[in-house]
Structure formats: structure tokens, C-alpha cells
Amino acid sequence: MSAGPPHRGGGATAISPDAAHANGRGKMSERAEFRSYYGRAIIKEPVWTWEIPWYFFTGGLTGASSALAAAARIAGHDSLARRATLTASAMTFVNPVLLVMDLGRPARFLNMLRMFKVTSPMSVGSWILSVHGGVATVAGLSEVAGRAPRTGVAADVAAGALGTILATYTALLVSDTAVPVWHEARRELPFVFAGGAMASAGAAAAIVTPVADAGPARRLTAVGAVIELGVAQLMEHRLGELGEPYGEGQVHKLKLAAGALTGAGVLATLTAGRRSRAAAIAGGAATLAGAVCERWAIFKAGFVSARDPKYTVKPQRRRLEERGESGGARPAGPSRSGAESRPGTGAGAVDA
């Protein structure tokens, strides 16, 4: 999606200061719209490119596959465990490639591990990705070589535990920004990502596992899809006006595709996929494609949300009105004392 001109929406969404005043001088109560600086964006659109939504997908697939492998080990389903382990350990080499490619200075990727910084989801995520990658690789090597089985199982369980966070922390990468459609969905996004990750891991396992052994994978696909689509629906509902980007243009098409592909994929997986491997593969592929579309929709929605100042101004203005302030227009009386220190700020960083 290309960046639109700053004046998108025209008079309906953006009114010039002049027009705002003309409005205000007549009937102040009519100022239902918002004021802006020539309709220009206030916050910046992200600079992230195609690698990032793909990483949201692959990270989810990797993490939840590790979790599936660990659960399969515990439950004694070796056929499924073997395949989930190998899926995770193969995907674990894809994730860092995508992330390094997205950097403005790829050669400096190691700077990501220069610190462990609790205030930065990207720093914490880099460490989770690295540690999980190492553990998942050990599990994969053990599986392939057929050696050190106890180490392999321990690695599977460790990778599974880390994998659950790997699959969900990515939601924080977007929700811990000033982009309204992301930040205001901060409670729901991790669950959308978790659901998508479970559906993806189930679908991938159902593709590579004989149907007789893939029952848990099929069920995981269904459970994940229900969580993914259900919470996404809840998220849009709770976002209200801020969720508009999900109902428009390319983002809307991606949402429709996500719903259709995931729905059809789960249906095929749970019906014909129980008997026919071909149907399982088709259903799994559709589910995976649905998860990709869902992440792309969320990714793209952020750009729309950042570009239009109404999404930034309106909720902030409403917040001020609820507090009985008018935005920087505090009475010039004695100011309050210094800012209270609060946890979770930059002081929490330590050298790695």
C-alpha cells in the first residue's frame, strides 16, 4: 500500500484551522469534527516493510509449533512431536533473516543484543528469539540425529515454554507505539496473535503428519482459529471509531480474505481432512494463508491509523474533555510538583 497524500479524506475528515474557526464562530456546538494542521499526520507511519507482517506470522508459527511439540512429547505422541519439532527448528532460521532484512543497517543486527532492556519489547523479543532459536535448534538436531533423546525432550519443553511468548510478544511490538489502532487494542492483540499462532502451528502439523496421528493438530487449528477470528472481532468492536481502518479499502479486503481462508481451512481440516491427506493439506494451506492475511490486515491498519490525524486528535481531545481540560490551556497558576517516578521506564536497562 502506498502512502496517500496528506490531504486524504478532504473536508469530511480534515478541516483547516480556518474552516474550524468559521464553524466555531457560528455555532460552537457544531464542532463535532476535529481540527488539524492542513490535515497532515501528527504521528509518523512506521518504516517497517513486508518482512515484519511475515515475521508476525512465522514467529507465531515457530513459537506455537514448539509449544505443540512440547505438549506432544508430554502426551507421548511421538509422530506429531517429531514433525512439530522439525517445523519449529526449521522456521527458527527464517525469523532472524526477516528481522535483519528489515533493519535500516542490517550489518548492525548484533546491536540488538547489546542490552537487555525491559522497557523495549523489541529488545526482550530479540533475546527470546535468540534463546528460543538455540533451544529449538538443539531439539531439532537431537530429533534428526536420533541422539541424546533426553536432552531433546528437555529442549522441546524449554522451546515450547519460550515459544508461547515468542508467538505473543510480537503483538507488543505494535501495541507499544503511538499508533491508535494498535495501542488501543493492546489487550486484544496478543490473543489475536496467539490464536493465529495456534491455528498456524496446527495447520502446519496437519499438513506434514499422517491423518491418523494428526487429531490434536486438527483440534489446535480449530481452537486457534476461533480465538483468532473471535478476538479480532472483539478488538474491532472495542476500538469503535478507531477501528475504522479495518472496514476500509485494502485492509478490509485482507480481513475478508483472512476470515474466508481460515474458515474454509478449518472446515476442510475438520471434515475431509480427517480422512484424506490431500484435504488436510488443502485445509492447512488455507488456514496458514488466513493467518498471513490477518497479520497483514493488522499491519496495514496501523499505517492508515497513523496517516490520518483524526485518529490521533479525536480520542485525545475526548480524553481532555473528560478531564475537563482543553489541551495545554491549563490555568497559569502554580504548577504541580515534579513527575512521579514510575516503574518500567528507561532506567530499567542493563548492559548485556
Next chain:
Amino acid sequence: MSSAEVTVIETPAWPDTYGSDAKPRVGFFTDTSICIGCKACEVACKEWNGVPATSYEFTGHSYDNTGDLGADTWRHVAFVEQRLPVGGVAEGAPDSFVAEAHRQEVLERSGIEAERDGEGMRWLMASDVCKHCTHAACLEVCPTGSLFRTEFGTVVVQQDICNGCGYCVPACPFGVLDRRDGDGRVWKCTLCYDRLGDELEPACAKACPTKSIQFGEHDELRARAQERVERLRADGLAEARLYGEDPGDGVGGAGAFFLLLDEPEVYGLPPDPVDTTRDLGEMWKAAGLAAGAIAAGVLASFAGGSR
């Protein structure tokens, strides 16, 4: 020095992490009521800091062909044209003799530069800059530690460390930071960190011919801003307000704050900016619960056996 009611606003890392090396916190007070829109600050900033040229785009937005702050624009002068009588004239009588007399009186007493045209036309001009927030989202989300808090309490990008991950770009509630094309790293106002080390004021403040951009110790600037806004209001300029000065706001108060003559969004500023990392606890909790949902989901899926 500062008047009694203005206290020093401490940031999470300043002055504590600097100990005896900490310098007084510095900042900008940009008094837009006396900005004449000369853009000397934009030019001086580019010259001193070696900031590349931006495209020669004609925006049609008054005299503003700069557009916004970004990797190659660290000072940006906004131009707003309004049909608005200055001085809070009574509604419904903007063109009366009484109103005009009041307007002239306000102009004479306050000496503001925001209005020059006689026909009820009001100019708002404002030089925007990085806010050097007390709670700086850019700094907090930076995974490499490239963004850091200086001994002066300002926020600076270390160009030898930035790997261009771009996290700070959408994290900033003011849209200040951006990645430079062809360079790959993020650039923004340093509050002339190099000049501060030599006890020089930043280039923009030095170049400002009307002292609209005032540089100084943060607490002293805040006291000065309070006095200024009180005086303007006493002179009849009821719309005068401070922006970014309040330590109780969503970024814990800005190191660079403003005196505005209209609502912040009219100048392209967010009316209630927030450092979103203040919700980090809530966000990690949601991610943790979602991770737990995955664990529960995979375990539950084995409840029915292989089929």
C-alpha cells in the same frame, strides 16, 4: 533562578545515573506569540548539524514548504492563517469598533507578533522541535540503547549504534523521529549536544531574531513561561496557553515546551500526548495471558487422543 513553585523535573535516568557528572537539565521554551516565521531556526539547524536538504516541494500550506519534523528536519516552522480577531473578542461582534479598539490595545500591550494583517486575519507561526520528553517513548523502546538520556537531561540518538530498527518512529507521540533515506538510521534534534558541551546555546536559539526560541535551564525556562503566559492573559490574550510544560501530562512534561495561541492540533501537535510505554505492564500481562492460552490450547488438544 526559578521561582519557588517551579521544581526540577527529573527523568528516569537523569540526574541519577550521572551522579556528580550530571549537568542542569536544559530545554527550549518556544514562545510562538513572538515568532515571525523567518525560518532562521530551520536554516541554522541544518547548517550547524549538517542535516541534508529536503525536497523542494510546494505544499500550498501558507508559507510552510517544510511540512513536518523528520530525519532531515529538526526544526519546523508551522504557518496557520485564521480569520480570527486576536485577543478573545466577544462573540458575534468581531468587526465592531469596540472589538477593533480592544484588538489594537491587546496588540500594543502584549507586543505579540502573531497578528499583522488588519482585516481580522490572524497569523499563527510556531517553530516545532523534538520535545526531549521526561518520559521519552523513543528512548524506552529503543532496543539497542542508541537513544539515550544525556547528562543535560536531553534525548539523543547515538549514530554509531543505531541499526535502523525503526521502533522509535511510530513510538513517538509527536511524530518527531524518522529514518533517513539512503542512510538507514534514525535522526532527530540533539538539542545541539555538541554545542552544549562547549557551553554554547543551540543553533536555532542562537539564530532566532525575536527570542521566540529561548534556550536555558529547564526549571528557569518553566518559570519564565509561567510569567509570560500570565502576562499575556492579563493583557487580554485569553487564548494564550502553555503546551508541554506540565509534568502531569502524558510524557511527564517536555524538555522543549511551547506557548501557543490556539489548540495544539491546530499547529500539528497532539492535544494529549502519551508515552505509551507507561502501559507496558498491562501489555506484558496481556501477552503473558495469551502465552498461557497457547500452552492451555496445545495441552487441551491432546485430550482426545490421536484421532
